[in-house]
Amino acid sequence: MELSGSIACPTAAQARLLRPPADLPWLASLRYISCRSFAVRSKVTKAMPSLSVSIQPAFPQPVTRATWKKKHNVTCYQRQGAPQIEAKSMEEVYDSLAEHLLSVFKSIDNLDSKYIVGLAGPPGAGKSTVASEVVRRVNMRWSQKHTKDSSLNSNEDIATMLPMDGFHLYRSQLDAMEDPKEAHARRGAPWTFNPSLFLKCLQTLKEEGSVYAPSFDHGVGDPVENDIFVKPQ
Incomplete structure (x- = not known):
């Protein structure tokens, strides 16, 4: 996989999609990471730098609104800093993100509650690919870790995209x-x-x-x- 800190040369249609709105000229100064297809991945050299990925947000102690009804309480996490993942391939990124989510699940008392993770990025950045790979790993590892626990149905997926x-x-x-x-x-x-x-x-x-x-x-x-x-x- 070849990574670049600048926008790859787009097609005419892509150029129109990436063109910032007239009322948001500052978008033109943004630079994105472009990832080429898996077919190019075999050409990666060992000298390739680590891939840095930010996770937003970090997860300190939860805070809830006391005025909400108890059955509708939704955990709210204050954002503090942005931990980073150092990886040399996207597979390592997927693995790290999945492990991060599983570690968060351990601190959740009510496993029947929903935990929503948002993934943002420009069109064609690979949001769906990242989400599907992380979801697959979360479900697989959850199943593997709880196969011997009769109180949990290890065949049920706990994550969906x-x-x-x-x-x-x-x-x-x-x-x-x-x-x-x-x-x-x-x-x-x-x-x-x-x-x-x-x-x-x-x-x-x-x-x-x-x-x-x-x-x-x-x-x-x-x-x-x-x-x-x-x-x-």
């Missing part, structure tokens, strides 16, 4: 915008998502313990409603 793709606006909604061509070209920008639907999903998950969330059909190019079920357990 909820991609943001399902919260894209429909193509018909982009068509109805003032500049449909620009809207389609920049699909993936914050204003091409449905934040109210995302918030509703999180509220339902908090209040009811489970939720049906949308997925995304890349063949059709539109979201699929209620296609992902986040279980109560």
Whole structure:
């Protein structure tokens, strides 16, 4: 895997997607890490520098609002610093993130509660890939560690991935915008998502313990409603 501290040369479509909005010129100064495909990974030299990844947030003692109803208490962690992972491959990053989450689970008294981890990044940065790899490792290691514990169902997954793709606006909604061509070209920008639907999903998950969330059909190019079920357990 080849890593770079600057933006890779994008295609014309990617360039439009990455172009910062006119009212946010400071975005143009940001620099991203670009990761090439797995096929190039075999060409990595031993001299390759360590990959530094920040975890936000750190996890000190939880603080809760006393005014909330007891059954709806949600742990709130204050952010203090940003621990870093030193790794020479993305596999090591996935492993470290999974171990970090499992260590956090040990400090949670009520395993029936939900623990939500957000992963942010620009379009095409690999958010879904990172999330899926970490989720797979968390479920696998949890199962391995609790196979001999009869009080726990080790066959049940404890983690699931909820991609943001399902919260894209429909193509018909982009068509109805003032500049449909620009809207389609920049699909993936914050204003091409449905934040109210995302918030509703999180509220339902908090209040009811489970939720049906949308997925995304890349063949059709539109979201699929209620296609992902986040279980109560």
